[in-house]
Amino acid sequence: QSALTQPPSASGSPGQSVTISCTGTSSDVGRYNYVSWYQQHPGKAPKLMIYEVSKRPSGVPDRFSGSKSGNTASLTVSGLQAEDEADYYCSSYAGSTVGVFGGGTKLTVL
Amino acid sequence: EVQLVESGGGLVQPGGSLRLSCAASEFTFSSYSMNWVRQAPGKGLEWVSYISSTSSTIYYADSVKGRFTISRDNAKNSLYLQMNSLRDEDTAVYYCARGLLMTGIDYWGQGTLVTVSS
Numbered sequence: 001q002s003a004l005t006q007p008p009s010a011s012g013s014p015g016q017s018v019t020i021s022c023t024g025t026s027s028d029v030g031r032y033n034y035v036s037w038y039q040q041h042p043g044k045a046p047k048l049m050i051y052e053v054s055k056r057p058s059g060v061p062d063r064f065s066g067s068k069s070g071n072t073a074s075l076t077v078s079g080l081q082a083e084d085e086a087d088y089y090c091s092s093y094a095g096s097t098v099g100v101f102g103g104g105t106k107l108t109v110l
Numbered sequence: 111e112v113q114l115v116e117s118g119g120g121l122v123q124p125g126g127s128l129r130l131s132c133a134a135s136e137f138t139f140s141s142y143s144m145n146w147v148r149q150a151p152g153k154g155l156e157w158v159s160y161i162s163s164t165s166s167t168i169y170y171a172d173s174v175k176g177r178f179t180i181s182r183d184n185a186k187n188s189l190y191l192q193m194n195s196l197r198d199e200d201t202a203v204y205y206c207a208r209g210l211l212m213t214g215i216d217y218w219g220q221g222t223l224v225t226v227s228s
Contacts, residue, residue, distance in 0.1 A: 003154070032212075036213075038155070040155075045219065046218055051214030051216075089155050091211055101156065101157060104154040
């Protein structure tokens with residue numbers, strides 16, 4: 001159950017777009033369209049932002065979008081806002097196991 | 111609004127045991143799969159265990175297999191995690207979480223802190 005690989009940090013200025021990558025293998029991200037993204041503010045519980053690669057739960061702004069190419073999934077935040085500053089985690093179904101999380105990316109809004 | 115409230119965390123010595131509980135409300139608990147996910151201080155998320163809605167399917171992370179036991183009582187709208195043979199590395203905030211990691215965990219509790227230390 002190896003963790004997915006995310007960059008430790010990402011940043012952008014208000015109004016800009018930023019993309020966070022999540023790299024797995026052909027056994028998880030590359031095989032299944034079951035990638036999710038979670039946002040976590042300090043001291044708070046995670047919040048589901050994207051599921052099944054690109055679907056948004058009700059209430060999540062359309063500034064958040066997800067995609068996948070090969071073994072790498074991506075989360076793009078467009079029109080960055082101050083409240084988007086948080087940690088972001090990806091997860092993927094991995095077949096026989098329930099799933100794995102990425103190591104997390106700290107997004108800073110400059 | 112869906113609510114998940116964890117309890118039972120605390121300080122325990124290495125080798126000790128602890129039982130976490132999660133009280134669910136404002137949704138049909140018996141219809142949903144549930145998970146425990148933990149987060150060590152300053153670290154990322156780690157999925158710990160999964161239980162299907164009827165308890166027929168249960169999975170554990172390799173790091174806790176043989177030491178932790180997940181269970182649920184649908185009549186009491188409650189989820190449990192029995193943790194035995196605790197180690198220093200089990201120190202974390204433990205979250206009760208609804209849904210399938212595969213299709214997205216849509217609701218999370220606020221977590222309960224477990225500290226394993228002598």
